[in-house]
Amino acid sequence: MDLYEHQGKELLRQYGIETLxxxxxxxxxxxxxxxxxxxxxxxxxxxxxxxxxxxxxxxxxxxxxxxxxxxxxxxxxxxxxxxxxxxxxxxxGAAIASEMYLSITVDRTAKKPLILFSTEGGVDIEEVAEKSPESIVRLHVDPLVGLLPYQARELRFSASLSGDVAKGVGKVLGNLYEAFTGADASLVEINPLVATEDGRVLALDAKVTVDNSSLYRHKEIADLHDVEAADPQEQRAQEAGLQYVKLDGDVGILGNGAGLVMSTLDVVAQAGGTPANFLDVGGGADAEKISAALDIVTSNPEVKSVLFNIFGGITRGDEVARGLMTAIERSKIELPIVVRLDGTNAEEGRRILAENTPPNVHTEETMLEAAKRAVELGRG
Missing domain, CATH: 3.30.1490.20 (ATP-grasp fold, A domain)
Structure with missing residues (x-):
């Protein structure tokens, strides 16, 4: 969940970081x-x-x-x-003497919080990384130990900071790490972090992203969610208890299991297509939930075809097929739908679909074949 600048600054102030x-x-x-x-x-x-x-x-x-x-x-x-x-x-306003960049995010490869600091603030960090990568200080923090004093000193030394600015940056860094962990954030970013002519160091901007899975622990943050600004498809999915992320492509994707859906995104890209979304209906989804998922995916006007990738594990393939048929009948979707069904009773499920579904529904045995078919049908 992203916070607006003014909300992010209110959070930073609660952790002792000065703002205007x-x-x-x-x-x-x-x-x-x-x-x-x-x-x-x-x-x-x-x-x-x-x-x-x-x-x-x-x-x-x-x-x-x-x-x-x-x-x-x-x-x-x-x-x-x-x-x-x-x-x-x-x-x-403020009399600004210098602008810096400071952020803490999650390095998923290292499985640790990553601190990024640069004396070149006020511009995108990607631009700084491209033009002067040597100006960026990177520090990993052991999450079991936390930010240690020597790491703050290392950052100030590496960035050649001194005097009041060095002290101010060190204090902000400590407070920002407390905000990062205290709010269960996946990103806290201050760009620019400024030093004023009178020696203060304060946050001129604030970007905060809080892990959605932790919001049950932070009701005061969850209450800040702006329903009006939310993407309509993502809002509907949240209300229906579905995991949905909107993307920029035109192949709508549904699957049962986050790992399977992620693999489906990759296979669609391999087949030359561009995924329009990530949507996990979860294990054991009934016809009502599948129908809601199809409605959400196809309400995106950019979607030209739909790929439904199902692996029957606990839920048998024939049960999935019957639920999917009911969902398609309810949804009355005219877009081409490609179904890849595998796992328990998969052959029976494919037979049920082949004999009972409308002509816009197609079945395939493998992920790659299904992805290629969905991309091809989407191009008309």
Whole structure:
């Protein structure tokens, strides 16, 4: 679950990380009042769950309340990478001496938290990695031990920091690691982390992603979920108890088991197609759940064909076939559907499908054959 900037900053403040004063506004007049209250130069910043706001014109620095109102009027309603701006953060200005980058994420290969720090902040870390990789400091943290003082010193030394800035960065790093572990986050990022002319080190931005599986432990964070901003397919899947992630392709994918679905994504790519989604219906899914899954996948207008990959383990193939037939009848889907059914009673299941399903449903015995068929049918 991603947090908006103003929500992320509130979380960071709870862990002792200093930010600039800011006020959320949903109308141009509210933005004007916020700027008047803050006084001086302010930044009007679009609140969306994506990056690239600055390049898209979603951040404007203004010098008066009236200019803040005009800026908010331009930003509200703007589309930034498919996200509509419905609120802005009006934030006080600061005399910035330098900009840095600091983040903590999960390195799944090393199975440890990974700290990334650079003295080149304010731009995408990917851009920094490409142009000057030597400026990025990388540190792994043993999750069983936690962040140790020598690691903070190593980071400051590697980045050639000194004086008040070094002390400030060290303090922020310690607090950020506490936020990362305390909120069960998969990413906490401050870009830029700035040093001001009066010696303060504070977060000028905040990007926080919390592991969805931990939200039952963090009701206060779960309550921040913005239903209106959520992808409609992902929201429907969550309500139906389905694991769904929207992707950019045109081959809709359903399967029973996360590992099987991940393999299906790879096989579709191998067959020359592009997956439109990840959707795991789980083991023992009944006709009602399969019908809901099909509706969710096909409600994406980009989907041109559907690949249903089922392995009958505890659930027998003939039972899956009957449930799938019922689901297809309920859904009345006209798109081509390719079914790969294997495992227990798979032959019986394929026979049932071949004899009883409408002409837009096709069966295949192997994953690769099914993927090739789905890609081919999707291209018309």
């Amino acid at each position: 004063e800011g006020i959320v506004a949903t109308t141009p007049d509210e933005a004007r009042d916020a700027a008047e209250k803050l006084g001086g130069t302010v930044a009007v910043k679009a609140q969306v769950l994506t990056g690239g706001r600055g390049k898209a014109g979603g951040i404007k620095v203004v010098k008066s309340p009236d200019e803040a109102r005009d800026a908010a009027e331009q930003i509200l309603g703007m589309d930034i990478r498919g996200h509509t701006v419905r609120r802005v953060l009006v934030e006080a």
